[in-house]
Amino acid sequence: MVKEAIDCIDAGTEYCPCKLAEYGQCLICSQCQGQVFCDCLNWKGVCIYQELHNNGYKAKEGRKTFDCNVEEVINNNNNLIIIKFKAPHKLVLDLVKPGSYIFIRTDDNHYFDIPISIMNSDIENDIISIAVEIRGIKTAKLLNTKANENIVIRGPYWNGVFGIKNILAQNNTKALILARGIGLAPMMPVIRKLLSQNNELQAVLDKDPFNVNFATELLEKYKIKTSENSLLDKGQLSDHAKVIIKDALEDGVTFIHIAGADILTYSVINYLNEINRNDVVLSCCNNFKMCCGEGICGACTSRFSGHRVKRFCKEQADPRNIFEGRRFI
Incomplete structure (x- = not known):
């Protein structure tokens, strides 16, 4: 029997053990799941059960809420808004890594918070940049955001990208970035991380459904090869995208990051x-x-074959595994 590799994005962090461990549903620790033996699925160097015991069998304090001052707001035809706001230095540091995201509060009711990926976390000036596609009732309220006003956020969260261990494993190699639409925003921390690991990058961008490439300002700071092409054609991978991928693989690319739907x-x-x-x-x-x-x-839960339920706001996964064995009914 081959045990499936399971990883929790919060395991071993200051937010572990969390409420799942308190309620006997920890993703990693067998003893926190009510079993009598120690058989961690993916040990992070910290005993989650011991941490739970030392904390009186209660979850550690969760993420905090912050009032942040809005520095700049860029509105693109009321279908895309970029917000830059000043945040506490530790929060900015925590949101540098790929997959970082926050919840933005648009109403007094915290159940209406919106999860939004981080586009850029400037640790020099403590400025966080986010891009939001206006799609519904909650995001539409962000159109009222103005500079020099406060915005309420909750964070940090880190599971906005699947395959983080694959990103961290790329060193001195070639990588291809495929990004489409609002995916251009969470693409930026990935690019930043890959470049810091001395990788050679090629980015292919599809700005659809927007009329501008809103990541241009940030991309100009990095020396990477970029091009704009259509990646999807009537719901299928475009012929041009197939040629780009095939040529990149022949050129020695061994890693692809996909930022899109x-x-x-x-x-x-x-x-x-x-x-x-x-x-x-x-x-x-x-x-x-x-x-x-x-x-x-x-x-965030999804059902998979074998009566497995995965909580994808916590659970890390390889991109191939989020579709394999997934049940849609």
């Missing part, structure tokens, strides 16, 4: 299967719905 990730995975390149390492955006960010509410 699930249909883009799914299409790229299928294409790699078609050309027998399952050896290519992947990472992608986490597009699951989120509400509490702590694995309790169930908004």
Whole structure:
């Protein structure tokens, strides 16, 4: 029997053990799941059960809420808004890593908080930048955001990208970035991390459905090869995208980061299967719905074969595994 590799993004951090451990549903620790033996699925160097015991069998204090001053607001035709705000230095440091996101409060009712990925975390000036696509009732309220006013956020959270261990494993190699739409925002911390590990990057950007590439200002700070092309055609991976991927692989690319909707990730995975390149390492955006960010509410859960339920606001996964064995009913 092969045990599935399971990883919790919060394991071993200052927020561990969390409410899941308190309620006997820890993703990692067998003893926190009510079993009598120690059999951690993915040990992070910290005994979660001991931490729970030392804390009186209660979860540690969760994420805090911050009132932050808005420095700048850029509105693009009321369908995209970029907000830059000043935040506490520790929070800015915590939000540098790939996959970082926060919840933004648009109403007095905290159940209406919106999960938004970090586009840039400037540790020199303590400025956080986010890009929000205006899609519904909650995001539309952000159009009222103005400079020099306060914005209420909750964080930090880190599971906005799947395949983080694959990103961290890339050193002195070649990587391809495929980004589409609002995926250009969470793409930036990934690019920053890959460059810091001395990787050679090529980024292919599809700005659809927007009329501007809102990541241009940040991309100009990095020396990477970029181009703008259509990645999807009528819900399928475009022929041009297939040529780009194939040429990149022939050029020695061994890692692809996909920043976009699930249909883009799914299409790229299928294409790699078609050309027998399952050896290519992947990472992608986490597009699951989120509400509490702590694995309790169930908004992020998905059912898989074998009666498995995964909480994707907490659980890290390889991009290929989030589609394999997934049940849609």
